[in-house]
Amino acid sequence: MRVKLNRITCNIELSKIILFPAFMVIIILNACSGNIQKYTLTEKDVKISPDYSGVTLPPNIAPINFTINETAKKYLVRISEEGGEMISIKSSTGKIIIPLTKWKKLLQQCMGKDIFIDIFVKKNGNWVKFPPIINHVAEEAIDSYVVYRLIDPGFELWNKMGIYQRCLEDFNEQPVMINSLSDDNCMNCHSFCQNDSHIMMFHMRSSYSGTVIYREGKLKKVDTKTGQTISPGVYPAWHPEGQFIAFSVNNIVQTFHSIKQIKVEVTDTLSDLIVYDTENNIVFTSPAISSRVSFETFPTWSPDGKYLYFCSAKALPLSQYRNIRYDLLRISFDPTTCSFGTTDTVISASAHGNSISFPRISPDGKYLMFCMSDFGNFSIWHSESDLFIKNLESGEILRPDINSEQSESYHSWSSDGRWIIFSSRRIDGLFTRLYLSYFDNSGNAHKPFLLPQKNSEFYTTFLKSYNVPELVKTAVDLDPRKLLKTGYSKPVNATFRDILR
């Protein structure tokens, strides 16, 4: 009898401790809850995809449409600011499409505040409510457009590719240039001067090869290959004043691996830096950035234009590709005389068995973001590649909590430095997707979120990769038709000038 009593007492305790809080049934007769008069609260977090929980959103971002990963007959989502206006969305499939106008209005009201996403699902005839998803709306808007290239994340062959601009405030995507108009050629490395969509360049390859430069409303096509340089310009960086573009010039080799952990390695066998003067059609360099004993690549300018940052590694033969590790260097530059000063090392990664690629400095000049992997420079094929941030004032290097087990690679800053966009292969290890992250005044990168799409399951079957995301303040006023004439034209040959003479 005593044992039995103990058991009963024990069961009651168990209910109090575990079951009661977990499945606290609340009957609410509440006019505000719309159709749902009665629901059960659960403490279990709801899973939604993409993961838009606990993130900081720009006040001008497109609706973060998502899918509720719960099996249920009906779904209801309410999005609101605390005690404020509410957006209600019903669904029978779990796919939630947020109305654009209401979403925009809500975000404007919630700038600097949190928004709450309440999710209800109907299972076995009863409504269940999950704990709310709370997101923060930043006060700072993100640049309205992102320009990227859509490519097959493949090996050697390609088919359709193009450079596209996507309005971040809605879902509108327009081509800037597509290769179906230029004999399916390769096109790459679009770049802007300080997030300005009116100063732009990209390369066309194969039959229409040349660098298309758009500046001061004029288009021109240039062949930056000269007799003194390795190749035409490859990885670009606009000087903040808009007159110069620094390029790497490379001889690039692709190799394919036999093991499952790594598929492709892209290695430079030659690599220098050059600077192209867009006004005078001149290419120049300096021995300090075009040495035969080292590979120099991935140029980027300091926001004041006084320093050229770049990655540099000891030149090794292809057979030693695993030992090619890049440090981060910088060299002073005087734009008035086009002269370079001395070089100094910013980060000596190779000493620690690491390799740096894609350095990018925040517009305020305080932070430097870069990729770090075990070796080489083509970080997208290195699953260990992560993003790092160096505080240029304190010298501190941090690995922000925005990385994954898969490759994080190309990234860019918004014009005000409050947002970063970066490419990541975290979903499936191959198809690169774009993630946005708020970068606060204290130098912290917040939890990143996937670039929203109208169809929340868009990425599931989309077989292209997003490549080279660049944030720009306004729409690029170019399209394939406007670019055709320049694209088809014969490029103007740049002239090499020896600045040492």
Add this chain to the structure above:
Amino acid sequence: MIRMHDTNRMQMLLIKPRYRLVTVGAFFVAFFLYFVIFNRYHLIYQEEIQLFLFDKVYLRDILAKPGSLSEYIGAFLTQFFLFPFAGALIVTLSGFSLYWISGYIFRKNGFNGILWEMIPVLILACLHSYHIYSIAYTVGLIISLMYFAFCLSVENGKLRFIIVLIGWPILYCITGGYSLLSALLCFIHELFFRRTRSGLIIALLIPALALTVPYLATKILYYVKDGLAWTYFLPLFIGTPYKYILILCMIYYPLILIIAKGWHTFSKREVLVPLWNWKNIVTGLLVVVSLSGLIYKYFYDRKTEVLLAIDHYIQNSDWEQALKLSASSPERNRMIMHFTNLALYKTGRMGDELFHFPQSGSAGLWLDWEQDWIIAFFGGEIYYQLTYNSEAYRWAFEAMVAKGPNPRSLKRLVLTSLIDDNTALAGKYLKVLEKTLFYRTWAQPYLSYVNHPELMNENKEISEKRHFRIYTDFISSDNFGVRLPQLLADHPDNRMVFEYFMASLLLDKNLEGFATNIYRVKELGYKTLPIHYEEAIIAYMSYAGKNIIPEGYTISRATRNRLSEYAALIYNYVNNTDLAAREMYNKFGKTYWYYLKFNNSQPR
């Protein structure tokens, strides 16, 4: 030929419905049989190089080009080519639609006779004999002719004007360059047959539309390369002589209309009607039979059909059938050779019968990498079978990229990703296949592995491949070929790699390499030495003077007897190699000794 008002006589002499039915029925039965028997693997191949998806993005991408709806319908229909009977039926039905519309158009323009309606169908048979001519183009042609037929049926000039003004631009969007055919036909019809005021206005409107609409569409609606606006979606890329046949098809209809008009003008008769008499029947029959013969001789591509058939049997692991076809193949190219050798291994006959089939060095064991989707599409199979998984994945991916998503590449990407434990990636490809009509069933069991990878252990194929996964990293680059020594170093128990390695050594006449590796037969548990290995051992021992017979093995009596005969015979032709090659071929052409001594050929 008769006058229209001579009705009694005409009734007597015109074809009776039941005769027409029999004639047309027999014609289309023959048409169907031509595709279901002779072009069976062409049809299957067309299905394999496309992927119709029930997906908005897929639809959006197709709608972004002129000819959109035709392409969409064509892609939808092509997925049924997975079943050759259905494929042949669809092509036959499209042929019948063409026949029916052509008949309607010709009759409306005072031109009658089933022969003229059958000729476009014969043209269609030519075009569909080309392995990459898609049904989408036939759909475009039929829709374009349907539009013209619709215009013919409208008598009201104002209504026709509206149909042309609004309808033709829509037709351009639906059929691309095929709309020009209907524009030309409308123009001829309005100008020469209607001869009314409204007809003249429409005749003036049509060239204006045909000139401006494609131009404006590519300036406003579509991104199409300059100069291609008018011909977009016309398959002008197809090789000769098919391209000329396509052009013939495009000029046939206007030509018939012009002939009809000329006949009416000069003969003063309203209708051109060939009579149903023996003379015309025999003539018509002769024309159809002759044209059919010409199609079979000049347009039917047997070589490609055999290649595609072998590929089909390889894909379905029907190795015996692949070998049977290979033996009867008139072609001796590298593609067929490498499939044949794969089938030989799979039937356990590589070591015994490798030289029963044409060989040309180790190049016949695989295809060298080229930046070409055909190579990527066909050549990846060998890597998968050898469990060179990274290359199998790469070739499948390259094929998918270059040709666009297709079921074969996607299925291979699923399997290679699962073998590599990359379930998330496999899941992605499976989700794409889930959006198809016929591959979603294939995808289902593999989808369960995405969330429960442990279930993969129950899959024999995947388990075996996972066992042979490579763990030593080495680099593959262009034309490195299959890295057999490295694969074997990682997995000496991979029997297929061993046999391919030995075959490559034999084919390259590398007897030193063969002698170095013959010891592996014992490790791999061979009960007896394969015949060609015995022959190679004897060949090596005869010049090196070293015994390389692995311990526990002997050379069979049959091989020793054959050697005696071979040695005796070759002694007779010491000074005349060519004669020896000819005379000894019948008896020793299937031995390694013969290959070693006489074969110097290179594959194509």
